[in-house]
Amino acid sequence: MDMNDVKTRGLVLLGCGKMGSAMLAGWLRGGLPPEAVWVIDPKPSDWLQAQGVNLNAGLPPSPAILLVAVKPQMMDDALGAAEIDARTLVVSVAAGTLLARFEATFGADTPVVRAMPNTPAAVGRGITALIGNAAANDDHLALAEALLSAVGQTVRLESESQMDAVTAVSGSGPAYVFHLIETLAAAGEAEGLSPELAMQLARATVGGAGQLAEDADETPGQLRINVTSPNGTTQAALEVLMDAESGFPALLRRAVHAAAERSRELGRG
Structure with missing residues (x-):
């Protein structure tokens, strides 16, 4: 066929x-x-x-x-x-x-x-x-x-x-990224940007970074290192985001697990 x-x-x-x-x-x-x-x-x-x-x-x-x-x-x-x-x-x-x-x-x-x-x-x-x-x-x-x-x-x-894991990572994953854009823009507003400018910056940043991560030879981890100057602004932010208990690693692990468990429940009818 x-x-x-x-x-x-x-x-x-x-x-x-x-x-x-x-x-x-x-x-x-x-x-x-x-x-x-x-x-x-x-x-x-x-x-x-x-x-x-x-x-x-x-x-x-x-x-x-x-x-x-x-x-x-x-x-x-x-x-x-x-x-x-x-x-x-x-x-x-x-x-x-x-x-x-x-x-x-x-x-x-x-x-x-x-x-x-x-x-x-x-x-x-x-x-x-x-x-x-x-x-x-x-x-x-x-x-x-x-x-x-x-x-x-x-x-x-x-x-x-x-x-079930695929559903939790790539099937539901776009929603996680959309929420990242929302929250990144809101954080920009909190620092004094207009809503329109904050959203434009957040959308372009996430879209561009995603394209770079897909196209580049380096791993995402190496790309992160490339833009992180010692004691600079990015490092200050990453110390919050990479915190073992409250940062992205623990949060996304819980989120993906919750989505995978729900997928398993749906599969069982």
Whole structure:
């Protein structure tokens, strides 16, 4: 199975919210014909209606791909609308929904890939972790990677149990960074900056530092050292932020653990 097979047999997208729309936009930019895509979404956006895809129409009986992008509470209704067989690859980006859930619906011989993308997918800068069930071979995983690379990087996991940690680090992680921007701007206001200037400085600083961390050969630790002059302003701040009990290390460890535990709870239903 490859992208030519997808063009011939079709791709069904269940749910086209922000993540589904980001993926669909990436596929269409990459050359997937709109007529090869079927989308089921109860409240299609104006953007979606203008894409020329098969929208809320009768589905092909055995599509190459069934991509599930609905919220977990809508899963039963969404899956009930799909007609697939063992030739269809099921790809799920639904948080907290285990591989076993899809095997119970479609059978253990159906190849299933579970994926966890994150919101920077909206600007093509996401990262998606993938894990397949026993029926998913390397070709299936490669096809899922090809689809999800339309919105950023992909990585393969060794076991499904790692998905909870991935959810806590990269899935929920953008929210931590957004909150950092909020609080950095608020701290700037407290030191006398206008709200507008503080926010502009915070946004550009976090965005630029993230790009530098991704592009540079040095590790983030070395980049931190590079901008920390002995007894300077950065060192004064880092002594607060790197405090073993009240700084970032302990705080983020607790935050990521809380998110991972919640992911495990959702997976248990």
